[in-house]
Amino acid sequence: MLDISMFREHSDVIRADHDRRGLTHESIDEVIRLDEEWRSTRYNADQLRKARNEAARSIAEAKKSDDSSAADAILAEVADIGAQIDKLAEHSDECLEQRDALRMRIPNILHAEVPIGEDDQKNTLHSMHGEKVELDFEPRNHNDLIEMNGWVDQARGAKVAGSRFYFMQGDLARLEMALQQYGADFLRGRGYTLVQPPLMMNRDAYEGVTDLADFETVMYGIEPDNYYLIATSEHPLTAMRMDEIIEPSELPIRLVGVSACFRREVGAHGLSDRGIWRVHQFTKVEQIVICHPDDSWGHHEELLGNAVDLWDNLGLHYRVVNICTGDMGTVAARKYDLEAWLPGAGDYKEVVSCSNCTDYQANRLRMRYRTTEGNETVHTLNSTAIATSRALVVILEQNQMKDGRVSVPEALRPYMGGQETLEPLH
Numbered sequence: 001m002l003d004i005s006m007f008r009e010h011s012d013v014i015r016a017d018h019d020r021r022g023l024t025h026e027s028i029d030e031v032i033r034l035d036e037e038w039r040s041t042r043y044n045a046d047q048l049r050k051a052r053n054e055a056a057r058s059i060a061e062a063k064k065s066d067d068s069s070a071a072d073a074i075l076a077e078v079a080d081i082g083a084q085i086d087k088l089a090e091h092s093d094e095c096l097e098q099r100d101a102l103r104m105r106i107p108n109i110l111h112a113e114v115p116i117g118e119d120d121q122k123n124t125l126h127s128m129h130g131e132k133v134e135l136d137f138e139p140r141n142h143n144d145l146i147e148m149n150g151w152v153d154q155a156r157g158a159k160v161a162g163s164r165f166y167f168m169q170g171d172l173a174r175l176e177m178a179l180q181q182y183g184a185d186f187l188r189g190r191g192y193t194l195v196q197p198p199l200m201m202n203r204d205a206y207e208g209v210t211d212l213a214d215f216e217t218v219m220y221g222i223e224p225d226n227y228y229l230i231a232t233s234e235h236p237l238t239a240m241r242m243d244e245i246i247e248p249s250e251l252p253i254r255l256v257g258v259s260a261c262f263r264r265e266v267g268a269h270g271l272s273d274r275g276i277w278r279v280h281q282f283t284k285v286e287q288i289v290i291c292h293p294d295d296s297w298g299h300h301e302e303l304l305g306n307a308v309d310l311w312d313n314l315g316l317h318y319r320v321v322n323i324c325t326g327d328m329g330t331v332a333a334r335k336y337d338l339e340a341w342l343p344g345a346g347d348y349k350e351v352v353s354c355s356n357c358t359d360y361q362a363n364r365l366r367m368r369y370r371t372t373e374g375n376e377t378v379h380t381l382n383s384t385a386i387a388t389s390r391a392l393v394v395i396l397e398q399n400q401m402k403d404g405r406v407s408v409p410e411a412l413r414p415y416m417g418g419q420e421t422l423e424p425l426h
Contacts, residue, residue: 117324141344150425
């Protein structure tokens with residue numbers, strides 16, 4: 001969330017950002033009103049406490065002078081002051097709770113270069129990578145390929161867990177594991193520390209990294225323990241240092257996380273979302289950076305560069321797009337997406353999302369770094385390296401052969417014992 005000083009000192013910046021997003025100002029006005037009422041209520045309570053302390057001293061002096069009538073008179077004057085203080089304290093707490101609940105829903109301040117647009121159709125092209133595959137036969141979509149080769153059993157997955165769950169098997173399962181190892185090794189080679197995070201989080205930690213009011217419908221809750229299965233390893237990795245004061249010598253913190261992820265994926269989806277493209281459980285290799293505020297935009301380009309180099313090394317065709325104002329969401333200040341070409345679907349679809357969240361998550365997580373002038377809020381950034389199920393879809397569709405087999409990208413062959421093609425299960 002935005003620091004409260006932004007509302008007190010730079011509300012014009014927040015209002016201008018809302019104008020870019022096409023949002024009204026009512027929430028901003030209400031945060032400011034509640035903040036002023038909270039401060040006023042606290043001030044009034046403090047004044048009553050001072051009055052009560054002064055009265056206590058006067059009563060003590062009256063009793064010392066054996067003037068019991070004066071002491072009784074003062075006591076009568078302040079008899080209900082404690083109740084007044086309690087009432088003001090209760091109202092102060094209510095104002096603070098309402099203020100911060102609303103503040104958590106107000107989106108981050110966008111970078112000046114974020115393109116303006118109402119939806120994803122207004123995202124702008126940043127760069128193109130690789131050559132668009134030209135097949136000399138009618139391309140199959142990935143769903144046809146996994147069915148004809150027996151690599152995914154969706155029917156039995158649905159039988160034991162429900163729709164959009166599956167059993168992955170044979171060479172495709174081996175390729176999925178190769179992608180995990182490849183992604184982790186690639187980023188470890190660039191100085192990122194490998195972390196396997198918890199697969200569930202408590203509510204306080206989750207509210208620190210995302211807008212639960214919007215995101216909760218995507219997530220699986222675990223009752224009665226009030227935990228959530230993680231939707232991406234970004235969330236536990238970013239929350240890992242919550243409520244901590246980080247020494248400047250530790251920054252930047254670079255992490256690569258590998259984990260299973262879980263999403264409900266509710267709602268209607270197109271034909272190209274079938275198969276293993278949009279599923280309830282998948283594996284993700286994620287990049288995280290926690291850094292000094294002055295360095296975050298440089299690290300944003302670093303994360304994008306890592307993703308570009310990693311995907312270029314797989315020999316796949318994709319494009320990078322700048323996400324526009326209407327497609328941004330609440331948390332990020334700027335975001336790039338990598339969108340890979342799917343010949344079977346005849347479309348580009350998102351495979352990587354790369355975001356700078358500036359101090360938005362860190363404010364919610366109470367995550368700061370030490371300075372000689374006090375503690376300051378760090379910046380947090382995240383980027384997909386590989387969401388393995390989606391990377392598999394891209395490899396299947398771009399590297400498919402006429403007979404239905406699939407060529408293994410050269411970068412992954414060492415992880416598969418030198419195997420060059422995915423062979424049918426049977």
